[in-house]
Amino acid sequence: MDIQLEHFDKSIQQDISIEPKDWMPDAYRKTLIRQIGQHAHSEVVGMLPEGNWITRAPSLKRKAVLLAKVQDEAGHGLYLYSAAETLGADRDDMMDKLIAGKMKYSSIFNYPTLTWADVAAIGWLVDGAAIVNQVALCRTSYGPYARAMVRICKEESFHQRQGFEAMMMLANGTPEQKQMAQDAVNRFWWPALMMFGPSDDHSPNSAQSMAWKIKRFSNDELRQKFVDNTVPQVLQIGLQVPDPDIRFNEETGHYEFGEINWDEFYAVLKGQGPCNHERIEARRKAWEGGKWVRDAAAVFAQKQARKKVA
Amino acid sequence: MENKNNWSLYEVFVRSKQGLSHRHVGSLRAPDDEIALQNARDVYTRRNEGISIWVVKSELITSSQPDEKSEFFDPSLDKVYRHPTFYHIPDGIEHM
Numbered sequence: 001m002d003i004q005l006e007h008f009d010k011s012i013q014q015d016i017s018i019e020p021k022d023w024m025p026d027a028y029r030k031t032l033i034r035q036i037g038q039h040a041h042s043e044v045v046g047m048l049p050e051g052n053w054i055t056r057a058p059s060l061k062r063k064a065v066l067l068a069k070v071q072d073e074a075g076h077g078l079y080l081y082s083a084a085e086t087l088g089a090d091r092d093d094m095m096d097k098l099i100a101g102k103m104k105y106s107s108i109f110n111y112p113t114l115t116w117a118d119v120a121a122i123g124w125l126v127d128g129a130a131i132v133n134q135v136a137l138c139r140t141s142y143g144p145y146a147r148a149m150v151r152i153c154k155e156e157s158f159h160q161r162q163g164f165e166a167m168m169m170l171a172n173g174t175p176e177q178k179q180m181a182q183d184a185v186n187r188f189w190w191p192a193l194m195m196f197g198p199s200d201d202h203s204p205n206s207a208q209s210m211a212w213k214i215k216r217f218s219n220d221e222l223r224q225k226f227v228d229n230t231v232p233q234v235l236q237i238g239l240q241v242p243d244p245d246i247r248f249n250e251e252t253g254h255y256e257f258g259e260i261n262w263d264e265f266y267a268v269l270k271g272q273g274p275c276n277h278e279r280i281e282a283r284r285k286a287w288e289g290g291k292w293v294r295d296a297a298a299v300f301a302q303k304q305a306r307k308k309v310a
Numbered sequence: 311m312e313n314k315n316n317w318s319l320y321e322v323f324v325r326s327k328q329g330l331s332h333r334h335v336g337s338l339r340a341p342d343d344e345i346a347l348q349n350a351r352d353v354y355t356r357r358n359e360g361i362s363i364w365v366v367k368s369e370l371i372t373s374s375q376p377d378e379k380s381e382f383f384d385p386s387l388d389k390v391y392r393h394p395t396f397y398h399i400p401d402g403i404e405h406m
Contacts, residue, residue, distance in 0.1 A: 075352075075356070078338055294317070
């Protein structure tokens with residue numbers, strides 16, 4: 001047992017990735033199932049806010065792009081559930097826990113998409129934040145998770161760029177379109193910053209996750225990187241950052257920004273955000289309503305298998 | 311009838327256009343082989359990744375044990391004569 005732990009610690013130190021059949025501490029396994037499972041749920045629940053605008057996309061091109069994007073999210077969910085299953089988690093069981101509110105998903109998807117510009121804001125800001133987070137996870141210590149992240153990052157950069165382009169079109173459009181773009185940035189800026197999680201001094205899982213190299217950078221480091229990347233993009237298309245305290249610090253080379261509304265963040269996490277109930281309800285309806293279809297497919301497969309044997 | 315978890319886990323292998331062999335790209339769950347193949351097509355070859363797909367039920371795969379690693383793979387280390395670099399060829403001999 002001690003030899004196993006020693007071997008595990010050594011692998012972590014030497015950046016040798018941990019693979020499904022390797023021994024690992026129970027707490028490492030548990031925290032990964034939690035993190036990967038919730039990551040998978042975020043992809044699945046994340047289809048809802050954007051899916052809300054598929055039938056109302058303003059042009060056939062934007063509609064086709066949005067469809068492709070939502071299809072990608074489904075695929076990302078699948079990669080991640082597969083990665084979680086290599087740790088012994090069960091996919092159906094994780095879905096049950098999501099619906100029962102026993103597993104979380106990203107706080108961002110509890111915000112409504114009120115206008116078309118919100119879809120652009122999600123692509124640009126929300127997927128942009130996801131990329132910063134996920135690029136860092138491409139070197140996470142658990143092999144299957146790292147490999148899923150490599151695949152996902154390639155596809156996310158399509159999402160981010162299409163979102164930015166859609167937003168740029170609005171920002172360069174009529175005064176009404178520009179206003180719509182600005183409103184969407186105002187609504188999604190802070191929720192996007194919250195995607196990086198609590199600040200470092202309030203992040204209970206961080207220390208252990210950093211020690212195990214599940215996380216390679218702290219929440220605040222990644223959030224800072226996102227702000228540094230994104231503020232120039234906002235300004236470049238002629239929009240404003242909805243933060244009176246934002247300013248570039250010549251000495252540090254970083255943007256300084258205002259305090260996040262942590263009360264709002266924790267309320268959303270606790271299920272009291274604008275759309276928490278609606279999102280889970282939609283998932284529950286699809287899961288329960290689709291049960292007979294899943295059963296039919298399983299029974300048909302059993303019948304085919306019997307035929308083959310006979 | 312309760313059919314929870316009756317969808318099998320499948321491993322997916324894809325051979326790319328220039329690729330010589332099928333490469334493992336991931337896994338998915340499906341009720342049967344046909345649907346596994348269709349889903350693999352949709353999920354793993356959306357961007358020209360390949361021209362041939364294999365799906366195989368994960369339960370059919372036997373893999374080596376990590377804790378046997380040393381015993382299992384050691385023999386390749388003590389047979390250095392299996393490698394061409396083991397043999398000394400004098401200078402001036404070309405194309406060998």
